[in-house]
Amino acid sequence: MKKKLTLKQIARELDVSVSTVSKALRDSAEISEDTRQKIKAFAKLYNYKPNNIALSLKNRKTKTIGVIIPEIIHHFFTTVISGIEQEANENGYHVIICMSNNSFDKEVINMELLANGSTDGFILSVAKETQQKQDYHHLTEVINQGMPLVMFDRVIDEINCDKVVIDDVNGAKKAVQRLIDLECEKIALITTVDYVSVGKLRTQGYLEALEENELLPQDDLILKVEDFDSSEEEIAEFLRNKDIDGVFAVNEHFAVYAIKALQQQGLKVPDDAYVIGFTNGELSKQFIPSLTTVSQHGAEMGAQAARLLIKKLESEEAEEGPYETIIVETELVERNSTKREFKKEILKF
Amino acid sequence: MKKKLTLKQIARELDVSVSTVSKALRDSAEISEDTRQKIKAFAKLYNYKPNNIALSLKNRKTKTIGVIIPEIIHHFFTTVISGIEQEANENGYHVIICMSNNSFDKEVINMELLANGSTDGFILSVAKETQQKQDYHHLTEVINQGMPLVMFDRVIDEINCDKVVIDDVNGAKKAVQRLIDLECEKIALITTVDYVSVGKLRTQGYLEALEENELLPQDDLILKVEDFDSSEEEIAEFLRNKDIDGVFAVNEHFAVYAIKALQQQGLKVPDDAYVIGFTNGELSKQFIPSLTTVSQHGAEMGAQAARLLIKKLESEEAEEGPYETIIVETELVERNSTKREFKKEILKF
DNA sequence: AACACTAGCGAAAACGATTTCGTGTTGAAA
DNA sequence: TTTCAACACGAAATCGTTTTCGCTAGTGTT
Numbered sequence: 021m022k023k024k025l026t027l028k029q030i031a032r033e034l035d036v037s038v039s040t041v042s043k044a045l046r047d048s049a050e051i052s053e054d055t056r057q058k059i060k061a062f063a064k065l066y067n068y069k070p071n072n073i074a075l076s077l078k079n080r081k082t083k084t085i086g087v088i089i090p091e092i093i094h095h096f097f098t099t100v101i102s103g104i105e106q107e108a109n110e111n112g113y114h115v116i117i118c119m120s121n122n123s124f125d126k127e128v129i130n131m132e133l134l135a136n137g138s139t140d141g142f143i144l145s146v147a148k149e150t151q152q153k154q155d156y157h158h159l160t161e162v163i164n165q166g167m168p169l170v171m172f173d174r175v176i177d178e179i180n181c182d183k184v185v186i187d188d189v190n191g192a193k194k195a196v197q198r199l200i201d202l203e204c205e206k207i208a209l210i211t212t213v214d215y216v217s218v219g220k221l222r223t224q225g226y227l228e229a230l231e232e233n234e235l236l237p238q239d240d241l242i243l244k245v246e247d248f249d250s251s252e253e254e255i256a257e258f259l260r261n262k263d264i265d266g267v268f269a270v271n272e273h274f275a276v277y278a279i280k281a282l283q284q285q286g287l288k289v290p291d292d293a294y295v296i297g298f299t300n301g302e303l304s305k306q307f308i309p310s311l312t313t314v315s316q317h318g319a320e321m322g323a324q325a326a327r328l329l330i331k332k333l334e335s336e337e338a339e340e341g342p343y344e345t346i347i348v349e350t351e352l353v354e355r356n357s358t359k360r361e362f363k364k365e366i367l368k369f
Numbered sequence: 370m371k372k373k374l375t376l377k378q379i380a381r382e383l384d385v386s387v388s389t390v391s392k393a394l395r396d397s398a399e400i401s402e403d404t405r406q407k408i409k410a411f412a413k414l415y416n417y418k419p420n421n422i423a424l425s426l427k428n429r430k431t432k433t434i435g436v437i438i439p440e441i442i443h444h445f446f447t448t449v450i451s452g453i454e455q456e457a458n459e460n461g462y463h464v465i466i467c468m469s470n471n472s473f474d475k476e477v478i479n480m481e482l483l484a485n486g487s488t489d490g491f492i493l494s495v496a497k498e499t500q501q502k503q504d505y506h507h508l509t510e511v512i513n514q515g516m517p518l519v520m521f522d523r524v525i526d527e528i529n530c531d532k533v534v535i536d537d538v539n540g541a542k543k544a545v546q547r548l549i550d551l552e553c554e555k556i557a558l559i560t561t562v563d564y565v566s567v568g569k570l571r572t573q574g575y576l577e578a579l580e581e582n583e584l585l586p587q588d589d590l591i592l593k594v595e596d597f598d599s600s601e602e603e604i605a606e607f608l609r610n611k612d613i614d615g616v617f618a619v620n621e622h623f624a625v626y627a628i629k630a631l632q633q634q635g636l637k638v639p640d641d642a643y644v645i646g647f648t649n650g651e652l653s654k655q656f657i658p659s660l661t662t663v664s665q666h667g668a669e670m671g672a673q674a675a676r677l678l679i680k681k682l683e684s685e686e687a688e689e690g691p692y693e694t695i696i697v698e699t700e701l702v703e704r705n706s707t708k709r710e711f712k713k714e715i716l717k718f
Numbered sequence: 719a720a721c722a723c724t725a726g727c728g729a730a731a732a733c734g735a736t737t738t739c740g741t742g743t744t745g746a747a748a
Numbered sequence: 749t750t751t752c753a754a755c756a757c758g759a760a761a762t763c764g765t766t767t768t769c770g771c772t773a774g775t776g777t778t
Contacts, residue, residue, distance in 0.1 A: 426765095
């Protein structure tokens with residue numbers, strides 16, 4: 021078990037000083053060609069690699085970025101991570117990932133831990149609980165310490181920092197508009213409670229689409245799911261005897277549950293009703309019928325977030341703004357859950 | 370933008386020495402009650418937190434573990450990460466995640482980068498390409514440097530280290546046995562090429578189950594998928610006019626593709642054939658029909674891996690073995706794709 | 719011969735923390 | 749009055765680098 025080689029050991033071995041070794045390896049002109057070659061050869065032979073920790077301490081930067089996400093099991097977040105990783109690695113950065121599990125306390129602890137030297141900056145999507153509590157002291161604190169922070173997806177408007185979001189309102193609007201174009205007349209919305217910002221925004225998009233088409237929103241066509249765990253039953257209950265012909269759901273799972281619920285009532289999708297979801301995950305692609313969804317381009321979001329953060333990090337002396345907000349456009353991916361040729365009404369003609 | 374507080378600043382502010390501050394904060398008996406209180410109060414007031422990097426350098430340990438996985442988009446890996454995270458955090462460790470994207474080169478680079486001080490040890494599932502090349506120098510190297518390594522899922526037998534695997538052979542055997550119990554007579558296997566170790570092992574389980582029931586394996590009932598991207602067509606082609614009544618697939622996607630292919634031929638699952646997959650992901654739960662699968666307990670595997678690694682790290686002076694291999698049992702989760710009451714033959718009686 | 723320069727290298731400080739080993743001041747025992 | 753332990757604190761080494769500054773010899777200039 022050979023221990024890692026250090027400058028000091030090389031110096032002792034070759035009978036020169038530590039500084040000489042360091043300079044030689046960094047091609048300083050101060051060192052003669054001879055000794056430089058000798059030292060480099062030795063270092064290469066024994067596979068010397070400088071110690072990152074020592075470098076971090078010296079340079080006061082770690083070349084790693086901290087990512088804090090609410091949960092990793094959501095396919096969307098994994099695609100974002102993918103994008104972050106890619107962009108970060110291309111620029112010589114590492115990525116530390118922590119999960120808050122949607123808990124405020126864990127989010128705070130993780131940030132504090134990472135803020136003490138482990139990372140140069142943060143990419144964050146806030147926990148649900150944080151959105152509820154509206155306690156952002158941990159966020160303002162890292163910003164005050166001069167650590168750049170980029171928020172994505174679930175962002176906090178009151179916090180002044182770089183942001184990467186999707187156009188939730190427009191994405192939802194596009195989806196609902198599509199349902200309207202398909203001649204749906206009673207369109208249900210399955211969304212989350214309002215303190216989840218994306219739920220709120222997508223609800224807004226739904227309402228705007230209705231309004232633009234001079235349709236009146238009906239409260240009994242809107243379900244705001246409180247608890248994810250019991251959402252399947254809640255949705256089934258909600259859709260019972262509603263006689264709707266279109267559903268817009270703010271995520272994949274709600275959409276799938278809606279389809280299942282409709283099937284239990286003897287209604288087929290897309291024959292009797294169209295369904296559109298949000299987030300283009302594996303489920304949407306493989307489910308039968310495959311789901312038309314609003315795709316969020318997670319990898320793109322991740323890459324943009326990383327790009328923003330690195331830009332701030334490399335710009336000399338974190339100059340405190342101006343902050344950017346990048347809006348990543350959504351895309352409506354059409355699949356079988358809105359396939360017109362299947363729809364019964366059409367066949368009647 | 371207040372900079373982070375250091376011991377030195379506290380010392381200057383309170384007109385004592387750095388060592389006094391350090392000792393006071395660590396409750397050393399050397400320091401008088403008076404000054405100790407004073408220093409602690411000051412530190413608390415200004416929210417002093419020691420710099421992790423400096424501690425890492427001093428202690429020669431980072432309290433972080435490096436995780437290298439082939440791809441994050443597979444639901445299985447995200448559950449493993451979840452398990453690692455949980456266990457690591459409970460023990461005061463951080464987690465750095467890197468993806469090899471199944472590339473040998475990226476795996477090597479990532480390991481070398483992290484090995485230079487960034488992490489104390491590794492948890493790894495090797496890239497496909499590494500399994501092909503059989504070049505393990507980067508693995509032996511970190512082990513030689515005294516860094517503990519735990520491999521999970523895709524492990525390399527020749528490398529001597531702690532391992533966490535599932536019982537692939539038995540898992541597959543259980544699944545196939547179930548199909549046999551359901552009176553299937555022509556059972557197809559959809560697997561991967563043999564150099565993917567899990568594919569090989571699950572194939573073995575399939576064969577053993579057949580043998581134990583005195584059924585003869587038929588080459589034309591076995592498909593070894595080479596390229597994931599074209600697997601859907603390959604599977605459809607393979608199943609054309611095969612007249613099988615059972616399918617065992619080594620992952621979720623192959624199982625789903627099989628069901629789709631059968632449906633295109635006018636065969637219904639489970640009415641005309643049973644299908645069992647491997648890996649209990651979101652897809653299996655939500656697909657219609659929902660999939661019977663061999664569940665791998667990813668979080669459990671991750672937790673075990675982290676536990677093994679931390680154990681090695683905390684045991685004084687990495688005593689070079691003995692190495693453990695933990696086998697996490699699989700579990701057959703029954704869903705509709707093997708629901709007997711749906712099967713036509715039964716209804717005939 | 720006196721001086722200025724430069725090439726080539728080493729000493730030491732710095733990053734932020736911990737820890738070992740002094741050291742000066744008490745107060746009490748002899 | 750002397751001696752000594754206990755107490756409370758500081759100096760310095762250490763972890764592994766980088767970088768500034770200084771030093772020494774050799775060379776060239778007048």
